[in-house]
């Protein structure tokens with residue numbers, strides 16, 4: 001095995017030096033090396049050595065600084081516990097059991113898109129799929145639709161009650177949408193984030209724009225679209241919740257709203273009959289955001 005390693009390291013044709021490149025003639029051991037003004041003379045001297053010499057030079061340097069304080073037993077002669085103790089003693093400290101990565105910050109996910117695109121349908125499924133998400137309940141002055149539940153789908157309040165909430169600065173943002181007020185109460189966001197929940201907010205495009213100004217890059221903005229304008233209109237007609245006049249306003253508005261996609265971080269297509277795929281994509285976005293090295297840090 002050692003011979004194999006030695007042979008492969010000493011064979012220049014096996015090597016690539018992706019960060020350096022100079023003509024082959026200048027460096028026979030590393031065909032892609034280019035010496036630039038950023039490199040020091042010592043770099044060239046080091047790189048002009050055959051690769052196996054470089055490898056063993058750096059290995060012996062490491063060996064000097066990390067000389068075992070007590071001998072390391074042979075792998076096939078010692079138990080795992082003995083080996084761990086020997087490594088710890090050699091390195092001078094015990095192996096930590098604490099997680100290497102800190103807990104990711106709670107995430108704020110803003111989901112938006114034109115009327116009828118499927119925001120509620122998607123959030124309904126996401127709610128079933130993920131337990132550590134809190135779906136912000138929006139306060140609205142619009143009348144309840146059949147099947148909606150107060151406190152679950154929306155907080156249904158009168159216009160006067162809504163305006164009192166605005167006066168008390170209890171809303172993160174609010175807007176007048178198709179003649180009705182809609183707004184996001186701050187209190188529940190703070191409480192759930194303090195308990196480690198991720199927050200999902202469902203807002204119209206106007207609301208998303210306002211939230212972007214308030215939250216900046218501290219939240220994730222997802223734009224939901226249908227696969228085509230025609231499919232979106234069909235979905236709205238099939239829903240049968242608006243009059244023909246109200247439908248026309250929503251359709252005309254949707255045409256303009258699609259242009260705002262550039263202000264979002266992600267776009268998710270909710271194609272006909274493919275709601276589950278759209279939900280999965282949103283879940284993947286959340287997972288990816290949780291794995292980011294530079295975490296978003298929302299403060300409400």
Ligand SMILES: Nc1ncnc2c1ncn2[C@@H]1O[C@H](COP(=O)(O)OP(=O)(O)OP(=O)(O)O)[C@@H](O)[C@H]1O
Nearest residue numbers: 115116117118119120121235239271272273274275
């Ligand atoms: N992928 C899909 N395929 C077919 N129908 C869908 C899909 N997604 C949602 N729908 C249906 O489209 C209609 C509109 O969806 P929904 O009410 O969730 O939209 P919305 O974006 O929340 O609308 P609004 O902003 O007007 O409240 C609903 O009848 C819903 O069941």
